[in-house]
Amino acid sequence: MENPNIEKRLVNYIDGEWVLPVKNDYTPVRNPATGKTITSVPLSGEKDVLAAVTAAKKAQKEWALVPAPQRAELLFRVGSLMKERKEKLASILTMENGKVIEEARGEVQEGIDMAYYMAGEGRRLFGQTTPSELKNKFAMSTRAPVGVVGIITPWNFPIAIATWKSFPAIVAGNSVIWKPATETPLMAYELAKIFEEAGLPAGVVNVVFGSGAEVGEAMIDHDDIRVISFTGSNDTGRVIASKCGMKLKKVSLEMGGKNAVIVMDDADLSLAVEGILWSAFGTSGQRCTACSRVIVHEDVKEELTERLLLAMEQLTIGNGLDESVKVGPIINEKALEKVDRYVHIGRQEGATLLAGGYVLNEDKYSSGHYYAPTLFTDVRPDMRIAKEEIFGPVVSLIEVSSLEEAIDVNNNVTFGLSSSIFTQNINQVFTAQRDLDTGIVYVNAGTTGAEIHLPFGGTKGTGNGHRDSGLAALDVFTEWRSIYVDFSGRLQRAQIDTE
Numbered sequence: 001m002e003n004p005n006i007e008k009r010l011v012n013y014i015d016g017e018w019v020l021p022v023k024n025d026y027t028p029v030r031n032p033a034t035g036k037t038i039t040s041v042p043l044s045g046e047k048d049v050l051a052a053v054t055a056a057k058k059a060q061k062e063w064a065l066v067p068a069p070q071r072a073e074l075l076f077r078v079g080s081l082m083k084e085r086k087e088k089l090a091s092i093l094t095m096e097n098g099k100v101i102e103e104a105r106g107e108v109q110e111g112i113d114m115a116y117y118m119a120g121e122g123r124r125l126f127g128q129t130t131p132s133e134l135k136n137k138f139a140m141s142t143r144a145p146v147g148v149v150g151i152i153t154p155w156n157f158p159i160a161i162a163t164w165k166s167f168p169a170i171v172a173g174n175s176v177i178w179k180p181a182t183e184t185p186l187m188a189y190e191l192a193k194i195f196e197e198a199g200l201p202a203g204v205v206n207v208v209f210g211s212g213a214e215v216g217e218a219m220i221d222h223d224d225i226r227v228i229s230f231t232g233s234n235d236t237g238r239v240i241a242s243k244c245g246m247k248l249k250k251v252s253l254e255m256g257g258k259n260a261v262i263v264m265d266d267a268d269l270s271l272a273v274e275g276i277l278w279s280a281f282g283t284s285g286q287r288c289t290a291c292s293r294v295i296v297h298e299d300v301k302e303e304l305t306e307r308l309l310l311a312m313e314q315l316t317i318g319n320g321l322d323e324s325v326k327v328g329p330i331i332n333e334k335a336l337e338k339v340d341r342y343v344h345i346g347r348q349e350g351a352t353l354l355a356g357g358y359v360l361n362e363d364k365y366s367s368g369h370y371y372a373p374t375l376f377t378d379v380r381p382d383m384r385i386a387k388e389e390i391f392g393p394v395v396s397l398i399e400v401s402s403l404e405e406a407i408d409v410n411n412n413v414t415f416g417l418s419s420s421i422f423t424q425n426i427n428q429v430f431t432a433q434r435d436l437d438t439g440i441v442y443v444n445a446g447t448t449g450a451e452i453h454l455p456f457g458g459t460k461g462t463g464n465g466h467r468d469s470g471l472a473a474l475d476v477f478t479e480w481r482s483i484y485v486d487f488s489g490r491l492q493r494a495q496i497d498t499e
């Protein structure tokens with residue numbers, strides 16, 4: 001056991017109790033930097049989900065009647081506890097996920113920001129009032145909770161994404177059943193402890209650990225879970241969408257990207273290199289928003305490539321708990337193999353490998369899963385490495401000769417999460433923000449770094465029209481209710497008695 005302060009075996013959190021899973025089935029959780037076992041996580045099943053649904057249904061009825069500003073008070077407390085424990089949470093996050101400690105602190109901060117932002121919604125949750133077409137009649141709309149909601153969160157942002165989904169659900173008066181990724185259960189465990197300590201009533205948030213095939217499936221199947229909010233792979237998202245579709249269940253999906261940085265001929269190249277480096281190799285490229293394509297104007301391609309290669313040489317790779325390390329490990333063996341497979345595909349397709357392209361297996365890396373930061377050039381937009389999500393530290397340089405071509409190349413993929421342009425030209429900036437077909441657009445910054453008070457999500461294969469975080473998240477976890485109050489004392493027929 002690597003850290004004595006971490007429980008050897010985790011349990012589920014259902015109805016305010018820490019409970020063993022019904023089946024005695026567990027799987028180890030390993031630190032991707034060292035390969036060592038940190039804890040083990042239950043592989044729960046349908047019965048655990050049923051217990052959680054029963055608790056969540058009961059709790060939600062009461063919770064919906066608690067005034068929203070009081071619900072928000074609890075979220076403020078959750079935010080303060082997260083702030084108090086920021087350093088502890090960040091180091092556990094680095095241990096289970098591998099991301100470097102500075103980024104782990106950033107991710108925890110993202111959750112704290114979300115707590116305070118959504119707590120503020122407790123005193124807003126605005127609806128509309130609007131005139132009625134009839135005399136002595138009042139019309140308004142309010143947001144009503146949906147009921148019990150199911151959230152399924154990924155390992156790459158195990159705490160931030162959980163807060164994007166659970167906090168708006170809670171403040172709006174829903175109860176939550178949460179299935180965290182089995183690779184990173186400790187963030188869920190720690191956050192559940194915080195919910196408990198903050199005084200969230202039993203059953204408002206329930207954590208059921210386990211696989212998508214068992215726990216996820218049971219959540220999707222259960223008619224009393226009215227919303228599924230999922231972040232993860234495109235393949236899984238499609239299956240969830242079709243199953244929820246048959247049940248007319250509300251479903252919100254976020255399924256990754258093939259994000260590009262565009263570098264125009266007038267760009268500040270030093271800034272562009274910094275932006276590319278941070279958004280492509282930060283989190284070892286394991287962000288939905290990671291830059292995996294650089295679409296570069298032919299006039300600056302050579303210089304940008306040289307500068308990028310030099311900067312890549314400076315990247316320190318290793319265990320993210322070491323403050324000087326910039327690039328941490330890949331989450332597990334399977335993910336490492338996938339990255340390496342794509343590099344082989346790239347070579348076969350005729351792309352030129354300029355740096356990296358191999359698994360790091362020197363002694364100091366041998367027990368973890370590390371991949372060398374990789375740069376391909378001469379990549380054509382129709383190559384698989386330019387179209388498919390790799391989810392690792394691999395960047396493809398694609399040459400273009402105009403802004404129009406750059407935008408075409410950017411848009412000509414099935415994903416649409418994030419994009420960025422480096423230019424000093426205001427006309428190009430505004431053309432790009434209008435024409436880039438992604439949910440997030442950055443100007444003179446890389447493709448990562450979304451802030452929680454704006455909508456997060458994307459177009460095409462990235463999602464299904466919904467957004468996480470920002471005000472938009474409330475649309476996922478509430479139903480609009482339109483209310484008409486007639487105080488005329490007689491029957492007034494809409495559209496008819498309007499004279």
Ligand code: UN1
Pocket residue numbers: 110156157160231286287288289290447448449450451
């Ligand atoms: C993700 O990779 O799914 O914008 C989330 C960013 C982070 C969130 C990424 N704030 O890169």
